[in-house]
Amino acid sequence: MKSDSKRTTKRRINRTLKYAILIFFVIIVLLPAYVLFITSFKGTADADPSRAWYLPQVWETGGWVKAWETLAPSLGRTVLLVVPSALVSAFLGSINGYVLSKWRFPGANIVFTLILFGMFIPYQAVMIPLTQLVSNLGIPQGIPSLMLLHIVYGLPICTLIFRNYYASVPDELIEAARMDGAGILRTYGSVIFPVSAPGFVVVLIWQFTSAWNDYLFAAFFSSGRNGPVTIALSFLAGGQLTDYAASMAGALIASVPTLIVYILLGKYFVGGLMSGSVKG
């Protein structure tokens, strides 16, 4: 009896300690967000690095107005860029993953590994001839060329995620469809695609975020006037005489779409990781 109560006390201490640590890290992780938020509501004189941690003396929305005016055109462009490229690369990735896991051919593993390597290459290693190639293809700078690049360089990870995801679909289902005389596309349409929703959620979250947040391609393939939101934000925040309130408001505006995606769908993302669909 005595040792039992001792054990519960110990467990209670452990649990309290655990929550204390967890909450401590919540505060640490949220600190930068706090600074972003309060600074975005400060006036010009108040928005000074030495006063970073204090609440605004007067809550003002001038920064938000200026940030919105500067970013608004680029936000529309970014949606136009991100949604189609995420959908196309996800769909192609789904087809690839299906073939590579359920319709294997000799050398399928080598082809898969070669595709996968495309996910790890530093894009710096292809950038110089890539600028040449894109201009030779006659694709306009800005959104059109960025769309092509996000689709192409998104293919490896989409293929990987779907291939791992489809590995958990029983082969018997495919066999049964084949027995019924369904071809490769019919089998995809009637067996694979209907069970693909969790895979699509993970891939679309991933592609949406990475295209929305991309800066490297955007810097090489667009200028301020036709660039996506990261470019517009870097102009807003990068000048010599930066309006801090506006740039912090801008950073928040630019983060809203991906934040919403994570808050609404983050559960599925972690779920997808857990079911082994993203092994990295």
Next chain:
Amino acid sequence: MLKRAKTWGPGVLLLAPTIILVGVFVYWLIIENFRVSLTNQHTAKPSNKYVGFENYTNLLADPNFQHSLWNLLILTIVFLGGTLIFGFLWAWLLEQPAKGEGFFRSVYLFPMSISFIASGVVWRWLLSSLQTTQPGGERTTGLNRLLDSVGLGFMQNDWWSNPTWGIAAIAVPAIWQLSGYVMALFLAGFRGIPDELREAARIDGCTEWKLYRHVIFPQLSPVMLSAIIIIGHMSLKLFDLIRAIVPDANTYDVQVPATMMWVKYIGSDYADAAAIGMILLVLVAIVVIPYLMYTSRAEKR
């Protein structure tokens, strides 16, 4: 043979667009890039004279480039170390079902959803070593000020404005942003361990520590390897965060090959830019190719 070709033919056909796109945009461009790196294309004027490996030897002999490699090493070590420590710690704390797990997980994961350009806006401030003299003795800024006010004044430093260790300060926001992702990976790893395995070990009289040592840690090592590869190769490519935090792209203190490549590109020095790209590729390949071979072999078994 023909019959077999009939069964896998459609598959190859469906895969063809991807094979062609990846073939052109990855492999052919790498070869093209290599070709440019061997020329003397150092200005906007076209010039294709082959100079062999001259650009590489010049770069490797350049103290600026050597320094960028040093920075890359420090950045990678700190970034990897930090994300692994926090990622593992959080996953371990959340491993056993806990109240509010979803909340903690979301908070730890949310920085991952934000672009480096956006988070750079605030981190540029927090990592500022600026000393302003203001009435009321408010001299220090950003994190330094916070550290000072909670009694950790001794931890104040110049952050990224230090040629030797400054780059480690750039790793701070990178850790902030990606620890949550590593946590998610580890959580997936923890959840992948069957409960029966733990039960069996407990029944056998395993202490908690022994359970971790002999049962759980070994099961987590593939996850750990994935995390190292993902974070490691991200670190080699890291470009936007540095651009967002440090106003001048050509700042010696925090120069890494990726930022130096950008500076060369802006200056129309395409041959040097291509050579830096190749060096980065080799660095990535050294790590990634054995990993890809290992995973494809592990799958066959």
